[in-house]
Amino acid sequence: VMERMPGEAMVYLGDTARVPYGVKSADTVVRYARACARILLEHDVKLLVVACNTASACALEALRAETAVPVIGVIEPGARFAVEATRDKRVGVIGTAGTIRSGAYPKVIRVLAPSVEVFSKACPLFVPLAEEGWTEGPVTAEVVKTYLEELREQRIDTLVLGCTHYPLLTDCIAAYMGPEVTLIDSAEATAAVVAETLERMDMSASRAAGPRHRFLVSDSPEGFERVSRRFLGRPVDHVEWVDF
Amino acid sequence: VMERMPGEAMVYLGDTARVPYGVKSADTVVRYARACARILLEHDVKLLVVACNTASACALEALRAETAVPVIGVIEPGARFAVEATRDKRVGVIGTAGTIRSGAYPKVIRVLAPSVEVFSKACPLFVPLAEEGWTEGPVTAEVVKTYLEELREQRIDTLVLGCTHYPLLTDCIAAYMGPEVTLIDSAEATAAVVAETLERMDMSASRAAGPRHRFLVSDSPEGFERVSRRFLGRPVDHVEWVDF
Numbered sequence: 001v002m003e004r005m006p007g008e009a010m011v012y013l014g015d016t017a018r019v020p021y022g023v024k025s026a027d028t029v030v031r032y033a034r035a036c037a038r039i040l041l042e043h044d045v046k047l048l049v050v051a052c053n054t055a056s057a058c059a060l061e062a063l064r065a066e067t068a069v070p071v072i073g074v075i076e077p078g079a080r081f082a083v084e085a086t087r088d089k090r091v092g093v094i095g096t097a098g099t100i101r102s103g104a105y106p107k108v109i110r111v112l113a114p115s116v117e118v119f120s121k122a123c124p125l126f127v128p129l130a131e132e133g134w135t136e137g138p139v140t141a142e143v144v145k146t147y148l149e150e151l152r153e154q155r156i157d158t159l160v161l162g163c164t165h166y167p168l169l170t171d172c173i174a175a176y177m178g179p180e181v182t183l184i185d186s187a188e189a190t191a192a193v194v195a196e197t198l199e200r201m202d203m204s205a206s207r208a209a210g211p212r213h214r215f216l217v218s219d220s221p222e223g224f225e226r227v228s229r230r231f232l233g234r235p236v237d238h239v240e241w242v243d244f
Numbered sequence: 245v246m247e248r249m250p251g252e253a254m255v256y257l258g259d260t261a262r263v264p265y266g267v268k269s270a271d272t273v274v275r276y277a278r279a280c281a282r283i284l285l286e287h288d289v290k291l292l293v294v295a296c297n298t299a300s301a302c303a304l305e306a307l308r309a310e311t312a313v314p315v316i317g318v319i320e321p322g323a324r325f326a327v328e329a330t331r332d333k334r335v336g337v338i339g340t341a342g343t344i345r346s347g348a349y350p351k352v353i354r355v356l357a358p359s360v361e362v363f364s365k366a367c368p369l370f371v372p373l374a375e376e377g378w379t380e381g382p383v384t385a386e387v388v389k390t391y392l393e394e395l396r397e398q399r400i401d402t403l404v405l406g407c408t409h410y411p412l413l414t415d416c417i418a419a420y421m422g423p424e425v426t427l428i429d430s431a432e433a434t435a436a437v438v439a440e441t442l443e444r445m446d447m448s449a450s451r452a453a454g455p456r457h458r459f460l461v462s463d464s465p466e467g468f469e470r471v472s473r474r475f476l477g478r479p480v481d482h483v484e485w486v487d488f
Binding site for chain 2: 018
């Protein structure tokens with residue numbers, strides 16, 4: 001979103017004390033997502049992005065029902081890109097246990113393109129691997145093979161990386177799946193939908209670039225400053241602590 | 245504790261909505277551990293076991309300072325067993341990032357036996373591996389090798405499994421470290437200290453067996469009922485949900 005809309009000021013909230021969400025029950029994810037939304041709305045945001053697949057899968061309807069600003073999740077944009085990309089109408093979806101259990105991707109894809117077949121697989125170890133920084137090497141290659149073998153056998157031609165962490169493992173996943181499989185990163189898809197929505201509602205920022213962003217986290221700000229370089233591709237300073 | 249003291253009624257609290265603790269900052273672990281202790285003390289427990297290495301490493305002093313009943317962590321018992329087991333005075337300690345960063349094991353071992361050398365290594369992927377149920381196989385063998393190679397080179401003769409999850413990986417760890425290395429499971433060490441403490445304070449249960457236990461969790465009770473068989477070695481029913 002920052003790259004595509006450099007004039008927009010972001011209020012970013014990372015619930016770093018309570019992640020990962022992908023292993024929690026849907027009830028708990030909804031409760032935590034509501035608490036996060038409440039804090040962001042106190043900052044007068046004009047649009048809310050649920051930038052987590054598990055929270056999007058479990059909590060999007062609840063958040064939309066109780067929020068006055070537009071709420072955009074990452075599932076619908078990723079599903080849309082996948083439907084546009086598939087040639088053989090065979091799409092794979094990987095995500096956390098929570099995202100896959102929710103069935104959110106197959107549900108949305110069925111609405112967009114009923115003839116597309118969807119093959120889903122939960123990959124719980126991908127998040128800790130990415131957080132450990134093991135984005136390549138023998139362990140990651142073996143984990144990728146173990147999780148993705150059945151999707152490869154299904155001859156999918158498009159694979160949705162249905163978790164914010166998974167793009168860090170792109171090289172390893174692409175090497176295993178082969179060049180004929182298109183990988184869909186829902187971050188890019190979501191940024192496109194955010195831009196469209198702001199334009200359609202005539203709410204885009206008037207400035208061209210250089211707004212002041214705010215970063216809020218629920219665990220130690222120092223820890224976040226360390227990892228943000230890897231995840232955001234840029235260092236951040238002035239990270240603020242929030243208590244739930 | 246249940247096996248060793250079958251007459252004691254347990255109140256078990258699993259903060260399942262906010263685990264894992266091992267990746268959080270010390271401040272957050274202290275805050276969460278205090279909230280857990282508060283709930284258990286409301287149940288009039290006569291003794292509090294901090295049955296998590298990370299919480300013991302970060303929060304034991306804070307909990308002892310503000311709690312009237314005895315508070316027993318898992319670090320001191322494990323350290324004591326390790327000091328008794330080592331022949332060459334070379335002890336390895338593995339644990340979460342939080343436990344290893346705290347330096348709690350080397351600190352305690354230095355007090356008990358200043359001549360013992362301690363070699364520590366954080367193994368962040370062991371918890372997700374155990375939770376995924378991959379307690380053997382090529383991935384786990386490769387992760388074990390990657391983390392434990394330097395401890396094996398240090399020719400330790402005793403290794404503390406400094407995280408409640410790690411005993412699930414015992415076979416794989418033992419196979420890599422070899423039969424000359426003694427593995428210390430702090431659960432057994434802690435149960436021994438709990439029994440000693442209750443006897444010394446004349447607080448042991450008068451009944452021989454069959455008390456009613458209570459199980460409280462912060463995430464879905466159903467999820468806990470599913471995994472409890474693997475972790476507790478027995479099914480539990482009547483799991484209650486607590487909100488923090």
